[in-house]
Amino acid sequence: KTVCVTGASGYIASWLVKFLLQRGYTVKASVRDPNNPKKRDHLLKLDGAKERLHLFKAELLEDGSFDAAIDGCEGVFHTASPFYHAVTDPQKFFCIDGQALLSWFQAELIDPAVKGTLNVLGSCAKTSSVKRVVLTSSIAAVAYNGKPRTPEVVVDESWFSDPDFCKEAKMWYVVSKTLAEDAAWKFAKEKGFDMVTINPAMVIGPLLQPVLNTSAEAIANLLKGSQTYANASFGWVNVKDVAYAHIQAFEIPSATGRYCLVERVAHYSQVVEILRKLYPSSQLPDKCADDKPFVPIYQVSKEKAKSLGIDYIPIEQSIQETVESLKEKNFIGATSSN
Ligand code: NDP
DSSP: OEEEEETTTSHHHHHHHHHHHHTTOEEEEEESOTTOHHHHHHHHTSTTHHHHEEEEEOOTTSTTTTHHHHTTOSEEEEOOOOOOOOOSOHHHHHTOOHHHHHHHHIIIIIHHHHHHHHHHHHHHHTOSOOOEEEEEOOGGGTSOSSOOOOTTOEEOTTOOOOHHHHHHTTOHHHHHHHHHHHHHHHHHHHHTOOEEEEEEOEEESOOOSSSOOHHHHHHHHHTTTOSEEOSOEEEEEEHHHHHHHHHHHHHOTTOOEEEEEOSEEEEHHHHHHHHHHHSTTSOOOOEESSSSOOOOOOEEOOHHHHTTTOOOOOHHHHHHHHHHHHHHTTSSOGGGGO
């Protein structure tokens, strides 16, 4: 069987391509820059790549860019979308006013996510070969709607983030994923598409690619001698479980709708505690970045993901695998996590 993976150089997509090749699929992989060894070589080295991996150059904002990669594929895994919060205070960073800032987020995050998704789905609509689209959405498109999230609350697939609430809170990445998933469902309904979305929380675990991605960086930052950790609680999930869930969502005929993927919700203070147990002599932050009460943890239902056969890797193992991989790739010094 032939399938397409968009944004194949990325963190999640690299594992997805690896597992698809292992299972005997032929993979048409879109990458933005196939001439850049850092975006390509780790894929070309995968088992089966020589025989069954084909790279295609494609850019989310170029109309029709994905046609060649998608034509002839039975399944399309659309993972490509910008993910970064790296510029935490872009206003200061860019010295630009509010309106220019909004335009910047629109151009850098929201347009590639929303128009890019419609562009990819448009290419799917041009060919009769595509039987199912698996869209990499996010818990960002699920859990951010202003409803309280406390330890008793169970977030599930029936929740949908509220873009206005997220814009108000200036959570631009969250806005981008919410609008992209919403636009995708509307398009799928209109065209009678079979689409399934995977909605993972913060993804951690080993890196295949040589470039540090945003979610693994969240762990790396805790090991770089910082004094404080953020007052934030996130769900966490292993990249291998996320990649496997994508494949199950394609292969299981009855898979439908959305699938939240979270092994455990943990506050940064708890992540630091796990790191301290694993690496007792490492330098870790010991206080919160603000004096406010800790942002509460909450629950995310595991029921639906069970039907994909997901048996989650525990957060402790995921954190350990992340650190070992970060060390191996020299994203953190060996001494910061002995
Ligand atoms: P990466 O940054 O590693 O991967 C993102 C991919 O998208 C890269 O291949 C990137 O290409 C590609 N991309 C970005 N902008 C464009 C563009 N304009 N045109 C073409 N390709 C583009 O992140 P992840 O692997 O973490 O993210 C993959 C998907 O998973 C995203 O949709 C993200 O929103 C979602 N997700 C991630 C989570 C996480 O914690 N990691 C959690 C929930 C969802 P290039 O390599 O050239 O930059």
